[in-house]
Amino acid sequence: MMGRTIVIDPGRCIGCQACVSACRECDSHRGKSMIHLDYLDQGGSVASSPTVCMHCEDPVAPCAQVCPAEAILVTPDGVVHDADKSRCIGCGNCVNACPMGVPKIDLAAKLQFKCNLCYDRTSYGLAPMCATVCPTGSIFYGTLEELRTERPGVEVASTFDFDGSIISTGVAMVVPRGRPVDEPLPGGAGEHARVTGSPQPAGHLEPSADNVLGDPL
Amino acid sequence: MRPVLVGVVTALVLCAAIYLGSRELHNFDSALAPYAIASVFLAFGIAYRYTAWISSPGARRLFKKGWGAALSWRNLRRAPTALPRMIATYLGFQKFLGARSRARWAAHQLIFWGCLLAAAITFPLTWGWFTFTANTGAGPQYTMNIWGLPVVEFNALSLLGWVLFHGLDIAAVLVIAGATYFLIRRMRDREASTGQRFGYDLVPLLALIIISVTGLLLTFSSVALHGGGYEFLAVLHMAAVVLTLLYLPFGKFFHIAQRPAAVGMQLFKYTEHGEIRHCRNCGEPIDTTAYVDNLRATMRDLKLDFDGLAEVCPRCKRLRRGQAYRSTVKPGF
Numbered sequence: 002m003m004g005r006t007i008v009i010d011p012g013r014c015i016g017c018q019a020c021v022s023a024c025r026e027c028d029s030h031r032g033k034s035m036i037h038l039d040y041l042d043q044g045g046s047v048a049s050s051p052t053v054c055m056h057c058e059d060p061v062a063p064c065a066q067v068c069p070a071e072a073i074l075v076t077p078d079g080v081v082h083d084a085d086k087s088r089c090i091g092c093g094n095c096v097n098a099c100p101m102g103v104p105k106i107d108l109a110a111k112l113q114f115k116c117n118l119c120y121d122r123t124s125y126g127l128a129p130m131c132a133t134v135c136p137t138g139s140i141f142y143g144t145l146e147e148l149r150t151e152r153p154g155v156e157v158a159s160t161f162d163f164d165g166s167i168i169s170t171g172v173a174m175v176v177p178r179g180r181p182v183d184e185p186l187p188g189g190a191g192e193h194a195r196v197t198g199s200p201q202p203a204g205h206l207e208p209s210a211d212n213v214l215g216d217p218l
Numbered sequence: 219m220r221p222v223l224v225g226v227v228t229a230l231v232l233c234a235a236i237y238l239g240s241r242e243l244h245n246f247d248s249a250l251a252p253y254a255i256a257s258v259f260l261a262f263g264i265a266y267r268y269t270a271w272i273s274s275p276g277a278r279r280l281f282k283k284g285w286g287a288a289l290s291w292r293n294l295r296r297a298p299t300a301l302p303r304m305i306a307t308y309l310g311f312q313k314f315l316g317a318r319s320r321a322r323w324a325a326h327q328l329i330f331w332g333c334l335l336a337a338a339i340t341f342p343l344t345w346g347w348f349t350f351t352a353n354t355g356a357g358p359q360y361t362m363n364i365w366g367l368p369v370v371e372f373n374a375l376s377l378l379g380w381v382l383f384h385g386l387d388i389a390a391v392l393v394i395a396g397a398t399y400f401l402i403r404r405m406r407d408r409e410a411s412t413g414q415r416f417g418y419d420l421v422p423l424l425a426l427i428i429i430s431v432t433g434l435l436l437t438f439s440s441v442a443l444h445g446g447g448y449e450f451l452a453v454l455h456m457a458a459v460v461l462t463l464l465y466l467p468f469g470k471f472f473h474i475a476q477r478p479a480a481v482g483m484q485l486f487k488y489t490e491h492g493e494i495r496h497c498r499n500c501g502e503p504i505d506t507t508a509y510v511d512n513l514r515a516t517m518r519d520l521k522l523d524f525d526g527l528a529e530v531c532p533r534c535k536r537l538r539r540g541q542a543y544r545s546t547v548k549p550g551f
Contacts, residue, residue, distance in 0.1 A: 189538030
């Protein structure tokens with residue numbers, strides 16, 4: 002886990018899409034949101050979960066490892082960057098290798114997009130757009146100490162178990178107090194997600210889950 | 219070790235080509251020797267860097283599959299125009315850049331065609347492959363020879379003559395216009411300046427502008443100053459070109475060598491097999507079967523043993539993780 006990072010608490014998410022809208026305003030990818038907001042139980046409850054790039058630390062950035070064009074840079078501060086525009090060939094390896102389902106691809110532009118922890122802001126000490134606007138603190142940006150000042154005794158975890166493959170990440174998630182912090186979070190690899198194909202609760206908003214922009218395949 | 223070997227062999231092949239193409243150095247212009255020597259180092263650098271690049275699992279597999287698709291007889295029969303069409307639209311006119319931004323596409327086209335024109339003139343000249351001969355001492359009737367063989371005869375005072383002798387000036391104007399646009403964008407635009415590095419992002423643009431400006435000043439010196447300052451400018455121009463050629467394989471310019479991989483990728487992905495792999499969970503199409511199998515093999519090469527997840531669409535990956543969190547970590551939030 003990075004020193005100053007994003008901590009996600011899906012339990013606080015109310016699915017308002019403020020993070021999606023704010024991300025779209027970011028200067029480095031104007032008009033396109035890099036954050037995913039998924040409704041986990043559409044039609045059944047309001048449960049929703051935001052997903053930013055988790056900035057995988059070990060194994061380091063699978064997206065960068067599978068990239069055939071050396072387009073994804075990992076800076077010494079642990080941030081996994083979006084694709085270098087001069088190198089990305091738009092193959093989509095990163096999109097499908099990412100165990101978290103984060104990168105997006107624009108097939109016409111032959112370019113990958115992904116959350117870069119709002120590097121234009123965080124490299125100057127500002128919080129990312131999503132964390133700045135989240136009204137419930139579901140997306141928090143800061144150190145663990147700062148989080149604990151706001152939420153005394155809170156615990157976080159930053160390892161995931163994908164069917165025995167353990168991935169530790171730079172971004173963390175809140176876990177209930179008392180849960181062993183070194184116990185990995187479930188990646189859900191062995192399970193079948195309940196397909197949530199019913200209409201979006203937010204009316205006709207375009208789903209932020211769309212990873213393929215442009216003509217699919 | 220292998221990249222060094224490939225680099226040395228490539229450099230030696232170029233040396234042999236220079237020797238033979240200049241008719242055993244008969245046509246070699248020793249005033250241009252620093253450029254020719256730099257191009258030999260460039261050949262070494264490109265081959266070295268390229269071999270090192272394609273030794274990584276992702277690039278190695280794509281390299282094999284891409285060339286396999288490009289040279290496939292079956293593909294050629296099924297889609298005979300696919301390869302030349304992609305080379306023209308993708309590598310030549312760079313349509314994908316237009317989808318990113320029309321202004322960037324236009325500026326990049328200026329740089330691309332300018333550099334291509336300059337390279338097409340400069341390299342054969344410095345290698346002694348192009349020579350210009352005149353029957354009378356001062357012309358104006360010239361013959362252009364390639365490898366010592368006469369190719370075209372022209373009047374130096376005609377339009378063709380002007381274009382031939384000012385090709386590098388035209389290239390310089392194109393490159394200055396394009397590179398200046400990108401330089402201004404890098405200073406003003408936060409999308410471009412986020413995470414930009416001086417050596418990687420700004421040096422290439424500055425190098426292109428310095429080469430082009432000093433090149434134009436050479437013409438200015440000979441036309442307007444009767445050669446005043448020509449020798450100094452020639453050294454300055456040569457230093458800029460030589461340093462840029464040496465830098466080329468190791469910085470941003472290496473994308474010139476990498477970009478054709480995209481054509482191989484497109485051919486391999488979409489031309490070879492039409493079969494589509496669908497998400498194991500929701501049935502949405504992910505990508506072509508050949509591509510997904512190749513990605514899974516790449517992941518196994520890299521010991522990323524969650525390669526089975528490549529057959530689940532990104533959305534289902536997130537839903538699975540979110541639902542698992544909701545059912546086992548923070549039940550019923």
